[in-house]
Amino acid sequence: MANTDLALSARGVRMEYRDRSSDTRLVAIEAMDLDVADREFVSLLGPSGCGKSTFLKIVNGLLKATAGEIRLRRNGKGREDAMVFQDAALFPWYSVLDNVAYGLVCAGVKNDEARKRAAPLVELVGLQGFEAKYPYQLSGGMQQRANLARALAVDAPILLMDEPFASLDAQTREVMQAELLRIWNAAQKTVVFVTHQIEEAVYLSDRVIVMSARPGRILADIEIELPRPRALELKRSAQFTAYADQIWKLLASQHAPAAPVGQA
């Protein structure tokens, strides 16, 4: 890494979920050491249930790890990080605009001002005309885009994104990918991006972290040395496919029968 100024640093992060009823522990994350440089774009890839969402929630402060330490680079102006949730998780009782403005309102911005600042983001994710609609009036992909806009609205330097494009169609997904890269570049963000799509990870990232099946640990940390800006045609280059192949093989190795539940 050229830039040694870290945005995020995780050391020995371990996560055990306790099951109160049977008093067993489920090790979701065994040990995670991860450094993310400032303005770096890092993707987490791994089998379902390997602890990707758990890791993002620990970074975001929603969960307390069982062991280990996380450092986030301080942001003098406000929040360090903002989360795009895996399920859109919009407030059903708020309009699209109020959902997008939510983080700003939480940060103490007055309602009217927050709406004014949220409006361009609604447009950015292509939801103009739907500002006053309630979430149930949106399709799954539209809800996911509102979820993305909500996280972007607070303008935090670190973006934690949990499968933000999972429910989008291929075309919208490509548009959103390009848009994300544009924002990442223009606003100088650091992104930790969870996805199941190998192509997406390679195309977007500076580094791809491949995780093992549960209990999660890092299998490989692959630097993607493709030049930026990246055109869509890059996806058909030999170099790109080589990366994708390498990752695919690592993931395929994890599809052995899963470890039994409950062992600590």
Add this chain to the structure above:
Amino acid sequence: MSVESATTYRVIYPRVRRRRPPLVRWYRRNERVVLGLGGLAAFVVLWQVLSGAGVVDPLFFGSPQGVFQAGVREVQIPRFWNDVRYSLTEVTVGFLASLVLAVPLGLAIGWYRRVSFAFDPWLNFLNAIPRPALIPLVVLWVGLGIEMKTIIVFLGGFFSIILPTVEGVRTVDQQLLDVAHSFRASQRRLFTSVVIPATVPFIAAGVRLALGRLLIGVVVAELYAQTEGIGVLIERAADVLDGNRMLFGVLLFTLMGVLTTEAAGRVERHFQRWRPSANLDLEEGT
């Protein structure tokens, strides 16, 4: 496809929206009201005819005309309006007090584990008491006046509202709480943006339940106390075997029930515009 193909298909047709004559359209839009009122009118007519023919004894079962005449006589007596005023006051004060106390307390019990530990045994214990059994005790404390009846009404409303409210808070979607925490919502905003909106449907269900119980409470308490109120009106009519006047009193309580339920429904729909089911009626109607 070849002609001799034996494959058959089930065809699913779209909903055809033919333009119907205005009268039919008006009927479709108001079908519920028309059929409801129609059924009611048919019942009243049948009742009148049967009692006129002597098939049902008007002395015991009254007749629509008799009830109407009893009503006309009643509304000219000052004591009637006094009774109405008492019943309305008991119901209004009792209900508002139960709402104002049950909702915040319910939110606190549902949210704060320690508050719930302290209050849960009381809630279950007190809710298990059949409320009419408390009437003599309340009479001992505050006498036979309006206070006693208001307290009985209050008790009926309070438990009907607080229990669903607690339940509502406990079932708030964890995901949404995560979102609020993720954006570092203050405790206050957590309540106003997540806990309370998510609990509104539960509170509304409680209020609907409360309105029913409330009216039972007021009738039982008034019949017991025999001081003032529509319940006493019924009792006085019973003393002189005036079936029509008794039914008129029953009708007044019914009217109160219908009107309060309708009002609660309107308030509820206003608060739940965001719910697809709450909008169904509106969207299909237009």
